[in-house]
Amino acid sequence: MSSRRRIRLRLALRNLSRQKRRSALSGSAMLLAMALLVFSRAIADGGHEEWIDAGVRMGDGHVSVQAPEYRTRRSLEYRLSPDVRAAVQDALRAPAISNRVVASAPRLTVQGLASSSQAALPVAVMGVDPELERSFSRLDEKLEEGRWLKPDDRLQAYVGARLASRLKLKEGSRFVLTAQDASGEITGQMVRVAGTFRSGIPEMDEGLLQIPLATAQEWLGVPGSVTSEAILLRDSRDTRPALRDLRSALAGWSDDAAVLGWRESMPELNAALRMDDWADYVFHLVLFVIAATAIVNTILMSVMYRTREFGVLRALGLERGEVGRVVFIEGMILTAISGVVGMALGAAVVWGFFRNGLDFSALWDMELEAAGVVIDPVIIPAFHWNQILLSLISILAIGSLSSVYPAWRATRIDVAEAMKFEE
Amino acid sequence: MSAGANGSDVSTGRVRALGTPAVRTQGLWKVYEHDGIRVEAVRDVSLTIEQGEFVVLAGPSGSGKTTLLNVVGGLTRPSDGKVWIDGTDITALSERELARLRLEKLGFVFQAYNLLPVLTALENAEFTLLLRDVPPEERRERVEKLFERIGMTGLEDRRPGKLSGGQQQRVAVARAVVAEPSLVLADEPTANLDTATSTSLIDLMAELNREFGTTFVFATHDTRLMERARRVIRLVDGAIVDDTRRA
Ligand SMILES: Nc1ncnc2c1ncn2[C@@H]1O[C@H](COP(=O)(O)OP(=O)(O)O)[C@@H](O)[C@H]1O
Numbered sequence: 001m002s003s004r005r006r007i008r009l010r011l012a013l014r015n016l017s018r019q020k021r022r023s024a025l026s027g028s029a030m031l032l033a034m035a036l037l038v039f040s041r042a043i044a045d046g047g048h049e050e051w052i053d054a055g056v057r058m059g060d061g062h063v064s065v066q067a068p069e070y071r072t073r074r075s076l077e078y079r080l081s082p083d084v085r086a087a088v089q090d091a092l093r094a095p096a097i098s099n100r101v102v103a104s105a106p107r108l109t110v111q112g113l114a115s116s117s118q119a120a121l122p123v124a125v126m127g128v129d130p131e132l133e134r135s136f137s138r139l140d141e142k143l144e145e146g147r148w149l150k151p152d153d154r155l156q157a158y159v160g161a162r163l164a165s166r167l168k169l170k171e172g173s174r175f176v177l178t179a180q181d182a183s184g185e186i187t188g189q190m191v192r193v194a195g196t197f198r199s200g201i202p203e204m205d206e207g208l209l210q211i212p213l214a215t216a217q218e219w220l221g222v223p224g225s226v227t228s229e230a231i232l233l234r235d236s237r238d239t240r241p242a243l244r245d246l247r248s249a250l251a252g253w254s255d256d257a258a259v260l261g262w263r264e265s266m267p268e269l270n271a272a273l274r275m276d277d278w279a280d281y282v283f284h285l286v287l288f289v290i291a292a293t294a295i296v297n298t299i300l301m302s303v304m305y306r307t308r309e310f311g312v313l314r315a316l317g318l319e320r321g322e323v324g325r326v327v328f329i330e331g332m333i334l335t336a337i338s339g340v341v342g343m344a345l346g347a348a349v350v351w352g353f354f355r356n357g358l359d360f361s362a363l364w365d366m367e368l369e370a371a372g373v374v375i376d377p378v379i380i381p382a383f384h385w386n387q388i389l390l391s392l393i394s395i396l397a398i399g400s401l402s403s404v405y406p407a408w409r410a411t412r413i414d415v416a417e418a419m420k421f422e423e
Numbered sequence: 424m425s426a427g428a429n430g431s432d433v434s435t436g437r438v439r440a441l442g443t444p445a446v447r448t449q450g451l452w453k454v455y456e457h458d459g460i461r462v463e464a465v466r467d468v469s470l471t472i473e474q475g476e477f478v479v480l481a482g483p484s485g486s487g488k489t490t491l492l493n494v495v496g497g498l499t500r501p502s503d504g505k506v507w508i509d510g511t512d513i514t515a516l517s518e519r520e521l522a523r524l525r526l527e528k529l530g531f532v533f534q535a536y537n538l539l540p541v542l543t544a545l546e547n548a549e550f551t552l553l554l555r556d557v558p559p560e561e562r563r564e565r566v567e568k569l570f571e572r573i574g575m576t577g578l579e580d581r582r583p584g585k586l587s588g589g590q591q592q593r594v595a596v597a598r599a600v601v602a603e604p605s606l607v608l609a610d611e612p613t614a615n616l617d618t619a620t621s622t623s624l625i626d627l628m629a630e631l632n633r634e635f636g637t638t639f640v641f642a643t644h645d646t647r648l649m650e651r652a653r654r655v656i657r658l659v660d661g662a663i664v665d666d667t668r669r670a
């Protein structure tokens with residue numbers, strides 16, 4: 001460090017500590033802003049992770065493999081053949097992918113009609129592997145009556161509670177499913193209610209039922225085939241690399257298999273999260289503007305009040321720009337220290353008090369459903385590195401934005417004017 | 424009388440050339456215009472101050488002493504005319520070059536509040552040495568010697584706020600001379616001091632002038648200081664009306 005730079009740094013530091021009260025006061029605005037930022041980010045990131053997790057478990061996973069046309073056509077014609085499924089399983093076993101994967105579940109979904117003696121209603125019929133599905137969607141935990149499917153079940157169905165009540169079905173009741181099979185023929189299948197579930201999501205409770213995968217395949221004439229392989233990842237932030245790896249592993253099957261991320265397969269959830277993020281950013285911007293105003297104010301006041309000092313510095317041989325830099329460094333140091341302390345404080349509060357989750361159930365007295373997902377009122381905060389990095393960058397941005405104007409003012413001081421002695 | 428150009432050549436060399444005046448001005452004007460009101464603060468001043476002089480610019484309040492001093496020190500640009508410091512035409516210098524010249528050739532003492540409040544007495548005194556990258560040992564040695572000389576030993580670590588007005592002015596003088604500039608410009612340095620304190624400050628500056636040959640130019644209406652000067656230049660309404668040397 002050159003000695004002139006050292007002098008400027010010394011002057012800046014000494015000035016900050018000379019005006020301890022003022023520095024502390026304006027620093028505290030920054031400190032609070034950053035603490036709030038870290039706190040709200042940790043809650044938002046934790047909440048979003050839970051929201052995504054709940055969404056992808058009920059839906060198609062973080063990543064799903066389907067026939068390319070299935071997404072738009074939803075027809076059995078577009079399904080994954082046993083060969084493609086084997087290739088998918090192979091790809092999932094590759095180390096780079098498997099260490100990100102928590103579970104995968106095969107599903108054969110068709111649109112059909114459920115008919116009881118009382119009524120006939122449109123439904124989504126999902127053929128599932130009971131064991132794999134249970135650890136995936138955890139729909140067994142939403143049981144209302146009866147039981148979840150067992151591996152050796154054949155003609156049992158797990159039915160949305162609203163659907164069951166509309167069809168006047170009880171545990172053990174028989175009803176008929178009809179749908180188009182692989183060859184386009186309408187075909188029926190009689191099943192029996194094993195249990196009913198209430199997920200809290202109206203679309204599911206009114207229109208979904210699950211039957212064993214083997215039963216569905218046999219009924220619809222597609223042995224060994226599924227319409228999608230849903231894959232659950234350790235963390236939603238693994239989606240991008242998992243997509244990339246799976247796509248390259250399945251590059252040879254691109255005519256038969258498309259790999260979709262949750263943002264594509266659940267656009268509603270994606271949009272809801274983006275909205276929530278934007279709301280957060282607006283909130284952060286308000287925090288930043290408040291903090292920056294406090295800092296600009298303090299530094300500017302201190303510049304006005306030190307006109308004579310800057311005059312002395314100039315008379316002694318400092319250049320205009322150097323005087324400006326002293327002020328700029330002051331602002332940056334004030335912002336950086338209070339900002340980082342604020343971040344630490346926010347993190348400490350989150351970690352110290354809410355590490356095991358922040359219970360919002362008092363605020364939301366009913367079940368909260370949004371974008372097809374039921375949100376758990378207990379949010380486990382999460383610290384994401386990119387958010388921490390973003391916070392640090394914001395500190396630098398606030399610091400330089402709020403210091404540049406006072407610094408410029410300091411360079412504009414007229415030495416002769418500043419040195420005038422007022423009685 | 425030595426007002427006016429003395430004909431010596433302009434030396435641009437950095438080394439103080441023998442015979443080069445410490446200050447020379449030629450047809451210097453400073454005119455302020457605010458809202459149509461025109462103030463001629465300095466009017467056609469041409470003067471030469473030799474190395475080692477101890478000069479007072481005297482005159483009533485508003486006669487242009489401060490303005491002239493500021494123009495000579497490169498703190499204010501003249502409206503017309505030229506200023507040479509140690510042979511360098513400072514009216515031709517850029518802002519940056521002027522800052523450098525102030526650092527290398529000039530020392531300033533103002534009426535009051537000369538010191539940087541956040542630095543200790545010692546740090547204030549050595550400030551220009553720091554700016555000039557003088558190594559620490561040499562810095563300490565020079566400043567300690569000066570502190571002894573100005574009777575400030577033991578007060579090195581005090582902040583200006585904890586020093587009396589006289590002590591502050593002594594430190595300001597020490598800071599002005601520590602880097603051995605060719606010229607010290609002092610604007611009313613004794614105006615805020617009581618008689619005893621001003622007398623001892625004047626003694627100090629006179630001794631430094633004798634010992635180191637540092638040129639001192641004062642703007643003052645303090646008669647004690649005028650009595651000690653070997654040359655008194657009188658200003659009235661921005662113009663020189665009298666320039667008297669004594670033995
Ligand atoms: N920045 C300025 N703008 C306008 N007039 C000024 C300015 N500075 C000084 N003056 C005027 O110039 C004249 C000389 O002022 P100054 O040099 O301060 O005198 P002195 O130091 O002898 O009291 C005064 O009339 C003063 O009002």
Ligand SMILES: [Mg+2]
Nearest residue numbers: 488489490642
């Ligand atoms: Mg004056």
